[in-house]
Amino acid sequence: MIIHEDPSPNSVSSPVSTAKDSRCYTVEDLMEMLLLSRPTVYRLLKQNEFRWFKVSGAYRISKASFEAWLNDGTVERNPAVLHPQHFKRNLLFFSRDEKSRLNFYIDREVSFMDDMRNTSAPLYGKAEPATTKTTMSVREMRQLLGLGKTDSYWLLHKNLFEVILINEKRRIVISSFEKWYTNQVKYHKVNGPPPGEELCKRSYSVPDAAEILKVKPETIYTLIRQGKLKTETTDFCMRIPKEEFERWYRSQSRYRTAADRERDREIEAQTISIPEMAKLLGIPRKNVYGILDCKKYRDCFVIERMADRPRITKKSFKAWLKSQSTYQLQKPKKETHEEPPLKLQCPKNGKYYSFQEIQAFYGISRPTLDSWVLKEGIPTMKLGRVKRIQKDAFDEVLKSKRKVEEDV
Known part of the structure; x- marks a missing residue:
């Protein structure tokens, strides 16, 4: 068995x-x-x-x-x-399908090796300090900046940052990318700090300089065209170096910053300008310049310049006013502007005005005349191709709206 x-x-x-x-x-x-x-x-x-x-x-x-x-x-x-x-x-x-599959494993292997360098530590013994990731793929850069494929490879071809080849794949050195990112303002990270940190530390943009001086950007462009401000170009953007801006600002006194304007307001409250002095004394402006250049009164005035214009301190002006008797303060005159009365005119037709005659006689514009006809209901009539207004009706309206001298 x-x-x-x-x-x-x-x-x-x-x-x-x-x-x-x-x-x-x-x-x-x-x-x-x-x-x-x-x-x-x-x-x-x-x-x-x-x-x-x-x-x-x-x-x-x-x-x-x-x-x-x-x-x-x-x-x-x-x-x-x-x-x-x-x-x-x-x-x-390899065949085409196998090449695509192997390329996928290459990228995954390189990324896996970088991640393992960052997080690897021995199971036993003293742990080694983790190292940071040094490179990234073009796709990671594209997702970081929110760009399309064409724009991302356009950045690579411009050699703006360091690119290396690993297994025939382009890898971007992260340190050079971050250096480029802090020195430009055109591209922004989707989730990250704003760009141009290093660039803004050493230069101004044209809108920034205009905001500092409280002027329009066209004024800054005019100064650049005149050669008073030197610029540099970064990523097709015009920038003004801070050292150059400070040098130009110290060499002039016309354009002022906000802090200097506050200081200028204090100086302005303690001084008077040349036109103000001429108005107080009731004399022409050229006579004021003659007083300031006179040897007799030259040492009496304390002059400060603000925005390239001389201003005289009020204290020195009062002291000079008491030391002489030639010039005295004038009382301000009230200026009254009275329009002379209009004199009624007689049209060629006798009973009807043409629109051109009213504009010539009384200086009334065509839009004002049209509004009077509509609002006041002035009767009009058409003689041939010319539109005319009845004289008596228009004179009554004119007397109610303007000062009119009666025609005898």
Whole structure:
């Protein structure tokens, strides 16, 4: 009698585990580990990158030789992930679909290596300090600035920041990108600090300079065209260096900042201008300049300049006024402007005015005349192509709206 014994669970092993524990790999094992198709694995075998042999028509790959090829020139890693250098060397032998899939694994591997450098620490012993990420992909830069694909590659072609190649993929050095970002104001991060931090520390834009001086930007452009302000161009934007702006500001006194205007108001309250002095004395302005240039009175006045114009202190003006008797303060005269009365005129027709005659006789504009006709209901009539207004009706309206001298 034959007795069949059930094998114990510990004695049973799967083909995969048996293959993994042996000294050789099969083609199926490489397909599973490298996530490649069977023809691609056969092409790798024909390149003789590692040792292999045939047993009864089946390929067997040396485990030690394959792992040495897989980890050649790299840090220790999971052997199930193919190193990017092998992708770079063998990419010409892959199909189009396999190339796109391998390119995806290259990007993922590079990003994984950067992340592992930032967060890696030994399980035992003293932990090493984490290093920051040094590069980023073009897609990450595009998402950071909220740009389209064309705009992002346009920035790369202008060489505004440092770009390196890793496995035939462009990577942007983060330090050079941040330096460029702080020295421009055109591009903004979607979620991040505003741009131009370093640029704003050393220069002004034209609107900034106009806001400081409380003038229009056209005034700043006029000063630039006249050569009084020197500028520099950054990313097609005109900027004024702060040192140049301060040098020009100290060389003039016409344009003032807000702080200097407050100080000028205090000076203005304690001084009078040349026209104000001429008005107080009741003399022409040229006579005031003659008084200031006279040797007799030259030392009596204290003059301060504000906005390139001389101003005389009120204290010195009062002292000079008491020291002489030639000039005295004049009482201000009230100016009254009275219009002379209008004199009624007789039109050529005798009973009707034309619109041109009313404008010539009384100096009334055509829009005002049209509004009087509509609001006051002045009767009009048309003689041929000319529109006329009845004289008596218009004279009554004119007397109610203007001062009129009766015609005898």
